[in-house]
Amino acid sequence: MVTNADQDYVKAIYRLQGQNRSVSTSSLAATLGVTSASVSGMLRKLDQARMVNLRRYRGVRLTERGRRTALEVIRRHRLIELFLVEILRMPWENVHGEAERLEHAVSDEVLARIDKLLGSPQRDPHGSPIPSPSGEIALLDRVRLDQTAPGVRGTICEVSDDDPEMLRHLSKLGLIPGARIDVREIQQIDETRLIGCGKKRCTVSPKVAAAVWISKDQ
Amino acid sequence: MVTNADQDYVKAIYRLQGQNRSVSTSSLAATLGVTSASVSGMLRKLDQARMVNLRRYRGVRLTERGRRTALEVIRRHRLIELFLVEILRMPWENVHGEAERLEHAVSDEVLARIDKLLGSPQRDPHGSPIPSPSGEIALLDRVRLDQTAPGVRGTICEVSDDDPEMLRHLSKLGLIPGARIDVREIQQIDETRLIGCGKKRCTVSPKVAAAVWISKDQ
DNA sequence: CAATAGAATTAGGAGTGCCTAACTTTTGCT
DNA sequence: AGCAAAAGTTAGGCACTCCTAATTCTATTG
Ligand SMILES: [Mn+2]
Ligand SMILES: [Mn+2]
Ligand SMILES: [Mn+2]
Ligand SMILES: [Mn+2]
Numbered sequence: 001m002v003t004n005a006d007q008d009y010v011k012a013i014y015r016l017q018g019q020n021r022s023v024s025t026s027s028l029a030a031t032l033g034v035t036s037a038s039v040s041g042m043l044r045k046l047d048q049a050r051m052v053n054l055r056r057y058r059g060v061r062l063t064e065r066g067r068r069t070a071l072e073v074i075r076r077h078r079l080i081e082l083f084l085v086e087i088l089r090m091p092w093e094n095v096h097g098e099a100e101r102l103e104h105a106v107s108d109e110v111l112a113r114i115d116k117l118l119g120s121p122q123r124d125p126h127g128s129p130i131p132s133p134s135g136e137i138a139l140l141d142r143v144r145l146d147q148t149a150p151g152v153r154g155t156i157c158e159v160s161d162d163d164p165e166m167l168r169h170l171s172k173l174g175l176i177p178g179a180r181i182d183v184r185e186i187q188q189i190d191e192t193r194l195i196g197c198g199k200k201r202c203t204v205s206p207k208v209a210a211a212v213w214i215s216k217d218q
Numbered sequence: 219m220v221t222n223a224d225q226d227y228v229k230a231i232y233r234l235q236g237q238n239r240s241v242s243t244s245s246l247a248a249t250l251g252v253t254s255a256s257v258s259g260m261l262r263k264l265d266q267a268r269m270v271n272l273r274r275y276r277g278v279r280l281t282e283r284g285r286r287t288a289l290e291v292i293r294r295h296r297l298i299e300l301f302l303v304e305i306l307r308m309p310w311e312n313v314h315g316e317a318e319r320l321e322h323a324v325s326d327e328v329l330a331r332i333d334k335l336l337g338s339p340q341r342d343p344h345g346s347p348i349p350s351p352s353g354e355i356a357l358l359d360r361v362r363l364d365q366t367a368p369g370v371r372g373t374i375c376e377v378s379d380d381d382p383e384m385l386r387h388l389s390k391l392g393l394i395p396g397a398r399i400d401v402r403e404i405q406q407i408d409e410t411r412l413i414g415c416g417k418k419r420c421t422v423s424p425k426v427a428a429a430v431w432i433s434k435d436q
Numbered sequence: 437c438a439a440t441a442g443a444a445t446t447a448g449g450a451g452t453g454c455c456t457a458a459c460t461t462t463t464g465c466t
Numbered sequence: 467a468g469c470a471a472a473a474g475t476t477a478g479g480c481a482c483t484c485c486t487a488a489t490t491c492t493a494t495t496g
Binding site for chain 1: 302305306307308312316319320322323324325327328331332335
């Protein structure tokens with residue numbers, strides 16, 4: 001039986017493993033807000049359920065089964081987020097936490113109806129791609145804003161969605177998916193960036209810049 | 219901490235206790251689909267949490283706290299059912315099971331938005347009254363159709379919502395909340411009723427009649 | 437290459453919620 | 467009243483998911 005915790009674990013592993021890197025116990029513990037001991041136990045269980053391959057003391061990788069499960073939950077999560085914004089008019093900074101619970105409670109039938117009502121959307125409110133029902137996901141060619149050099153131009157394609165305060169800050173600055181931006185200048189001292197965003201300008205710390213991904217022009 | 223199980227238990231106790239009758243372990247076990255031993259354990263826990271008053275071997279009653287909790291969950295349940303029918307266009311026979319899970323996962327904020335979107339409705343899709351946010355609920359003056367005598371006229375105010383097959387059957391016959399009906403005749407042999415319903419007529423067994431409540435004329 | 441810091445695991449325990457089997461209390465009937 | 471059936475509770479166990487503390491393994495570094 002796939003429990004709520006199982007789903008949250010494979011989702012976290014999927015995010016952390018990126019292009020198939022092995023995921024450590026401690027990174028999962030930090031992400032999920034539990035102790036390493038708890039993660040160790042869960043990983044043994046997920047290994048037995050063939051959701052992950054566990055190599056003791058060297059981390060885990062998702063199996064095909066685990067990947068499929070993760071993408072299913074991510075699809076749920078992102079469709080629910082968009083639904084909350086579009087249909088219930090909830091502010092985008094609160095929908096992540098809500099979706100974190102609802103993703104486990106919504107049936108396939110309800111999800112299909114939400115998908116239809118929204119017109120089978122491709123992106124969630126924060127710009128993240130929504131996996132297809134069969135588990136395909138568009139991989140974006142993107143760069144994190146804090147990794148950009150002066151002169152870079154592009155469009156914001158995604159922002160990280162888990163910190164409501166950060167999201168409020170980003171919308172105040174106009175740093176939302178779809179916005180055209182360019183990097184004007186980077187302060188030596190603290191890597192603060194001067195950004196042109198549409199017709200406005202703003203200053204962003206590395207911490208804020210790390211929450212923004214852009215797709216570069218050309 | 220109030221768990222999902224706690225919520226389902228107090229909701230079941232609320233339904234079974236009616237006008238403050240004491241609720242037996244076995245009736246709860248039957249309603250919830252668990253063993254009497256499981257119910258015994260949970261009731262001890264709910265008693266310690268002051269959600270119920272437990273008198274060993276003589277059943278439980280909700281405390282004020284338990285009643286409030288039950289009505290909160292019932293409000294969630296019914297608003298979610300109506301939302302599923304009205305907004306997601308789900309057939310009314312499937313929404314009960316769905317709401318049974320979602321009632322535990324939806325936040326107060328989402329619930330308030332659902333309530334607003336629906337225009338603060340008073341009744342769920344099956345005609346049951348929706349408690350107010352503060353826990354008031356309209357008590358209906360109603361009779362179960364299988365308790366009626368020939369000649370009785372009235373309006374269907376509520377149908378029981380937990381059996382999808384029954385609900386499909388009722389909608390096929392037109393026995394839905396709001397329908398005007400009258401009892402034409404009762405067969406001696408098996409208590410089958412001949413019912414006039416709008417312009418049509420239909421025959422209902424006691425089992426089906428027990429799923430329909432009417433408010434009598436006058 | 438051995439000492440050690442840091443990462444991971446194991447041991448032991450808690451709360452939740454379910455089960456079966458055994459036991460106790462209540463109830464209904466003669 | 468007395469006995470048996472029915473109803474309810476307790477005992478013992480399991481799966482889940484978390485915790486702290488103790489232990490073991492890996493990786494770094496002098
Ligand atoms: Mn999210
Ligand atoms: Mn979640
Ligand atoms: Mn429920
Ligand atoms: Mn209902």
